[in-house]
Amino acid sequence: MPLSNPVKRQQIHTREVRCVGYQREDGLWDIEGQITDTKGYSFENHDRGVVGAGSPVHDMWVRFKVDDDLLIHEAEAVTDSSPFTICPNIAPRVEALVGLNISSGFTRAARERLGGTNGCTHILQLIIGPLATTAFQTIIPRKMHAKQSQSSSASDLKNASASQPQLLNTCYAFASDSAVVKRNWPDYYTGK
Secondary structure (H helix, E strand, O other): OOOOOOOOOOOOEEEEEEEEEEEOOOOOEEEEEEEEEEEOOOEEEOOOEEEOOOOEEEEEEEEEEEOOOOEEEEEEEEEEEOOOOOHHHHHHHHHHHOOOEOOOOHHHHHHHHHOHHHOOHHHHHHHHHHHHHHHHHHHHHHHHHHHHHHOOOHHHHHHHOOOOOOOOOOOOOOOOOOHHHHHHOHHHOOOO
């Protein structure tokens, strides 16, 4: 179902974010993201001259190499387009994320390492939002599927689901009193 019909309007700014998760043949994972900002009009820029309508104002890439536990083994970034010529200089600082787990506390830790003058606002936004979510969405379902495939008996399946689901109470659909939780994790259902 689309949004309601808008009034006549002019496109001014577009932000595109694309994230992809890859399973590597060495057993690790590559999680890649790109953030691109464009304007619907041309404008003068001190460092770049005229930035044409539709040309990237920001175009930045990040790649994490992570393991099954969402531990970052390698981190790299590249800035292809930015409003200032010095912006690409900050990209190597994403290496400061090596050794972090993309789990509880990741956003805080990433902000401590790359926030403010230690990093780039756009790269940090890409990392703590869609890139972290993409890592989770890439790896966790594959791990769960592999675990279920390896379970050979009913008792194995029961033991595999004995711990509280990570997704419980993380959104409306996974609220402990929702029909989704009642169906998937009845032991954790709190509704009537």
